[in-house]
Amino acid sequence: MVQMKSDFKTQANRYRLSSACHAGCQPGFDAVRATMLAAVILALGFSAAGAQESQSQAQPASATADQANNAASSQILLRGTTGSGEQETVFTESLLDAERTGTNSRDTSDPVSQLEDAEETPVLRTRQEQGRVRRLQPEPAVVDPLVTTTPSARSNIRQPRSQEGTGATTRDDPFAPLGLRIGSWRAFSTLEQTAGYSSNIDGAAMGDGGAFSRTDVSLSLQSDWSRHSARIDAAGTVRRNFDGSNEIIPNGSVSGELTLDLIDGWQTNARLAYEYDTESATSTAITVPAASRTGFHTATATSSIARTDRKLLLSLRGVAQRTDYERIELEDGSTVSQDDRNNTLLTATARAGYEASPAFTPFVEVEGGIRRYDLEEDRNGEDRNSTILAARGGVELDFGEKLTGEISAGYRVEDYADPALTNLEAVTVDGNLVWSPYRDTTVTMSASTEFSGATTAGDNGSVVRAANVEIERRANDRLTLTANGGIQHTAPDNGDDTQTLWTAGAGFSYWLNRFMAITGSVEHSSQQSESPALSYDATTVRAGIRLQR
Numbered sequence: 351m352v353q354m355k356s357d358f359k360t361q362a363n364r365y366r367l368s369s370a371c372h373a374g375c376q377p378g379f380d381a382v383r384a385t386m387l388a389a390v391i392l393a394l395g396f397s398a399a400g401a402q403e404s405q406s407q408a409q410p411a412s413a414t415a416d417q418a419n420n421a422a423s424s425q426i427l428l429r430g431t432t433g434s435g436e437q438e439t440v441f442t443e444s445l446l447d448a449e450r451t452g453t454n455s456r457d458t459s460d461p462v463s464q465l466e467d468a469e470e471t472p473v474l475r476t477r478q479e480q481g482r483v484r485r486l487q488p489e490p491a492v493v494d495p496l497v498t499t500t501p502s503a504r505s506n507i508r509q510p511r512s513q514e515g516t517g518a519t520t521r522d523d524p525f526a527p528l529g530l531r532i533g534s535w536r537a538f539s540t541l542e543q544t545a546g547y548s549s550n551i552d553g554a555a556m557g558d559g560g561a562f563s564r565t566d567v568s569l570s571l572q573s574d575w576s577r578h579s580a581r582i583d584a585a586g587t588v589r590r591n592f593d594g595s596n597e598i599i600p601n602g603s604v605s606g607e608l609t610l611d612l613i614d615g616w617q618t619n620a621r622l623a624y625e626y627d628t629e630s631a632t633s634t635a636i637t638v639p640a641a642s643r644t645g646f647h648t649a650t651a652t653s654s655i656a657r658t659d660r661k662l663l664l665s666l667r668g669v670a671q672r673t674d675y676e677r678i679e680l681e682d683g684s685t686v687s688q689d690d691r692n693n694t695l696l697t698a699t700a701r702a703g704y705e706a707s708p709a710f711t712p713f714v715e716v717e718g719g720i721r722r723y724d725l726e727e728d729r730n731g732e733d734r735n736s737t738i739l740a741a742r743g744g745v746e747l748d749f750g751e752k753l754t755g756e757i758s759a760g761y762r763v764e765d766y767a768d769p770a771l772t773n774l775e776a777v778t779v780d781g782n783l784v785w786s787p788y789r790d791t792t793v794t795m796s797a798s799t800e801f802s803g804a805t806t807a808g809d810n811g812s813v814v815r816a817a818n819v820e821i822e823r824r825a826n827d828r829l830t831l832t833a834n835g836g837i838q839h840t841a842p843d844n845g846d847d848t849q850t851l852w853t854a855g856a857g858f859s860y861w862l863n864r865f866m867a868i869t870g871s872v873e874h875s876s877q878q879s880e881s882p883a884l885s886y887d888a889t890t891v892r893a894g895i896r897l898q899r
Contacts, residue, residue, distance in 0.1 A: 521790065524827050525861040527898045535571050539899050542566040542869065546892025551594040553875070554632050555886050560593020564892065580608045595631075597642060602626045615659025621652040632883070634847065635805055637729075638678060638686055646675045663703040663711065669719075671695040690728040691805065695721045697738065703746065711746040713758075721764075730807035733768040742778065757781030757797070764801055766810060774801055774843055776813040790824035804842070812842045832857045832871075849879045859896065867896045 529536040544564050550557035564587065571582040586602040605623035612618060625648045631640040649672045656665035673695075675688035697719030705711045717740040727733055744758025763775040778799035785793045797817045804811045818836035825831055833856045840849040857871030870893040879885045 521824075525864050525867075528864065529572075530899060531574075532571075534574050536574055537899075538570045538572070540566070540568045540896060541898075542894060542896040544869065544892045544894030546890060548888055548890040550886055550888035551591050552597075553630065553877075553886060553888055555883050557886060557888070558594050560591060562589055562591045562593075562892075564589045564894075578608075578610050580606075582606045595642070599628060599643060600626070600645075601628070614657075616655065616657050618655045619653070621650075623650045623652075624648070625650075634884075635691075635803075636678060637805055639681055641679045641681045641683075644676055644678050644688075646673060648673050661705045663701075663705060663713070665701045667699045667701070669695070669697045669699075690723065690725045691803075692724040693721055693803075695719060709747060709749050711748075712744070713746060713756075714741070714743045715758075716741050717762075728805065730805075732771060732807065733766070734771070734803065735767040736774075737765045739763050739765075740778070742780070744781070747783070751786050753783065753785050755781065755783035757783065762799070762801065764811070770808070771810045772843065774811045774813070776801075779815070792822045794820045794822075802840070808844070810843050812840050815839045815841075828861045830859050832859075847879055847881045847884060849877060849884055851875065851877045865898060867898075869894055869896050 529538045549559045551560040568585040573580040584604040589599040603625040607621040628643040651670045654667035675691045677685040699717045701715035703713030719738040721736045740762035742758045742760030746756040783795045800814045802812045816838040820834040823831045835854045838851040855873030859869045861867040874889045876887045
């Protein structure tokens with residue numbers, strides 16, 4: 351028995367050395383497996399030696415044979431790794447049966463040969479069953495097939511949706527403004543300085559051409575809060591004409607907006623805005639010969655509340671708007687008051703929509719309001735205070751990046767207090783759609799219907815309808831191309847002096863770096879009217895630089 355154990359130890363050491371050599375010569379061979387096989391050989395050797403010793407002591411032959419057969423026929427599991435997966439190797443052939451039959455050509459007394467002839471069946475086991483238990487680590491989220499970095503757990507940026515039909519998404523703009531963080535706010539600013547030439551610098555009948563410069567400035571503050579949102583926007587434009595009327599034409603606006611997310615899907619919004627603009631000296635609203643453009647001020651306050659978390663969408667909006675006109679400067683240096691044009695407009699709009707699908711929401715809305723002038727009667731002795739009623743029906747569209755916006759049609763009536771003035775009423779069409787036919791191309795379409803008051807005796811005002819389309823093509827990361835076209839039709843209710851303004855233009859911007867771009871544009875305008883004094887054509891070209899932060 352001692353001699354047999356010694357022989358098995360010798361065989362085990364021999365197999366361990368040969369396995370180690372094999373592991374060094376062939377990549378992927380697990381040296382741990384060789385050690386485990388050697389340990390099994392030793393165990394089998396001791397078992398066989400014990401069996402012979404038991405037979406020599408004349409134990410019952412039948413019991414000894416049954417025990418030997420059961421032990422030999424049992425499967426031997428060797429734990430280890432082969433290749434890249436964790437497996438267990440199962441030896442199904444009985445070593446003792448192979449030793450008794452002697453059918454193999456090899457030396458059946460060698461346990462190493464028996465192990466080499468055994469059939470191996472890989473059995474996959476769970477992580478807990480394979481040797482030492484290891485703590486499971488969270489799998490990193492794969493953002494890109496070639497980049498397996500884990501995104502920040504604090505990131506809550508919504509990924510852009512794929513465009514239907516193309517599978518494309520909007521590319522990140524490497525020249526987008528970085529902004530400046532100020533506490534929980536982020537500030538963005540732009541400055542654009544251009545110079546140009548217009549064939550009709552004043553936009554008047556038989557106008558002269560001339561050069562001009564234009565400066566555009568904008569500033570935006572946007573909140574970065576986990577809940578609610580707010581923003582403040584300011585913009586200004588100054589144009590200086592070096593020929594023609596040699597005027598300085600300013601324009602500016604500032605607004606603040608606050609949105610509060612309330613409970614149960616309710617949301618409220620409040621907005622304050624102020625704008626300063628000027629009227630041309632040839633405007634039909636100015637009935638006296640003005641020496642220059644005249645300014646006017648508009649202040650607007652808007653408040654709304656809406657519920658958007660259900661199929662039935664409800665909203666209520668109120669608007670208060672104040673308009674004040676400056677005095678007209680005449681050619682002789684005197685001025686004329688326009689207090690009879692100063693007015694306050696109050697409107698309330700209720701809207702109900704039903705979300706038939708996430709992309710299609712039809713709606714209806716009704717509007718009511720009043721307009722009150724500072725003076726009960728204007729310069730012509732007419733009372734232009736009025737009551738406004740309107741109804742519209744339309745649909746909201748949301749097809750992701752492919753198509754978003756809304757369009758509506760309805761009817762609006764402005765009923766004047768003075769019986770000498772007829773009602774100003776018309777069919778209205780309003781809407782704004784943003785369509786992306788394919789990647790990096792955006793088409794913006796808009797339509798509007800507005801009512802414009804009048805200062806001429808017996809005239810109740812005009813209906814102004816406008817439609818515009820703008821195409822923006824991002825040729826590459828640096829170059830963006832634009833094209834636009836539009837029409838504006840002004841129809842006085844009395845049918846006199848109808849005006850139609852056509853516009854078409856194209857432009858580009860080329861970014862030199864993230865903070866500076868070269869810009870350029872060309873535009874042609876043509877206004878046609880039954881009155882020759884209101885007809886003109888103008889072509890304008892300008893170029894400059896844009897700075898942003």
